[in-house]
Amino acid sequence: NAGVTQTPKFQVLKTGQSMTLQCAQDMNHEYMSWYRQDPGMGLRLIHYSVGAGITDQGEVPNGYNVSRSTTEDFPLRLLSAAPSQTSVYFCASSYSGTGVYGYTFGSGTRLTVV
Amino acid sequence: RKEVEQDPGPFNVPEGATVAFNCTYSNSASQSFFWYRQDCRKEPKLLMSVYSSGNEDGRFTAQLNRASQYISLLIRDSKLSDSATYLCVVNYNNDMRFGAGTRLTVKP
Numbered sequence: 001n002a003g004v005t006q007t008p009k010f011q012v013l014k015t016g017q018s019m020t021l022q023c024a025q026d027m028n029h030e031y032m033s034w035y036r037q038d039p040g041m042g043l044r045l046i047h048y049s050v051g052a053g054i055t056d057q058g059e060v061p062n063g064y065n066v067s068r069s070t071t072e073d074f075p076l077r078l079l080s081a082a083p084s085q086t087s088v089y090f091c092a093s094s095y096s097g098t099g100v101y102g103y104t105f106g107s108g109t110r111l112t113v114v
Numbered sequence: 115r116k117e118v119e120q121d122p123g124p125f126n127v128p129e130g131a132t133v134a135f136n137c138t139y140s141n142s143a144s145q146s147f148f149w150y151r152q153d154c155r156k157e158p159k160l161l162m163s164v165y166s167s168g169n170e171d172g173r174f175t176a177q178l179n180r181a182s183q184y185i186s187l188l189i190r191d192s193k194l195s196d197s198a199t200y201l202c203v204v205n206y207n208n209d210m211r212f213g214a215g216t217r218l219t220v221k222p
Contacts, residue, residue: 042214097208099146102160
């Protein structure tokens with residue numbers, strides 16, 4: 001099915017470990033983004049990309065890196081995991097960052113850092 | 115102060131009731147506005163965009179008041195399937211800011 005695919009769905013990391021959350025879309029969307037969702041705080045934008053080779057920081061970028069080498073893929077790297085990064089992570093894509101076409105979200109990655 | 119603020123609820127209403135949610139935003143230069151729906155432990159999904167003139171989609175009506183920086187969502191004739199968390203979303207220059215959501219439970 002067309003859409004946004006995130007892997008893994010669940011992950012437990014130890015403090016200090018690094019990992020990459022994968023995100024792929026097959027809708028030829030130019031805009032992709034990563035959010036984290038914490039209880040009572042809503043989704044917060046980590047990084048976004050308006051096209052291959054272009055990335056920018058969102059509201060909470062510290063501790064995360066991204067790259068966009070292809071239109072389809074937008075991986076999120078945790079450099080040195082901390083308990084404060086325990087959260088649910090959503091990848092989203094759209095034809096445009098303005099949101100007027102709606103964002104399509106992946107099903108999420110539930111990350112626990114111990 | 116949060117950029118997008120919503121009453122977290124929960125709103126517990128009987129089937130057939132009319133319920134309204136409100137949202138305020140702090141950035142007066144915000145460009146576009148939306149309501150998303152999120153079911154428990156699922157990803158958010160676009161419910162509807164919000165236009166200055168107000169817009170309706172079936173049982174759902176959205177209103178925007180730019181002067182007061184206020185957005186609303188009205189649900190008429192509530193169904194059990196409307197139970198979810200409703201997220202108010204505001205966009206400025208490719209930066210979509212989400213409210214924390216309002217939880218709605220529709221009971222038989």
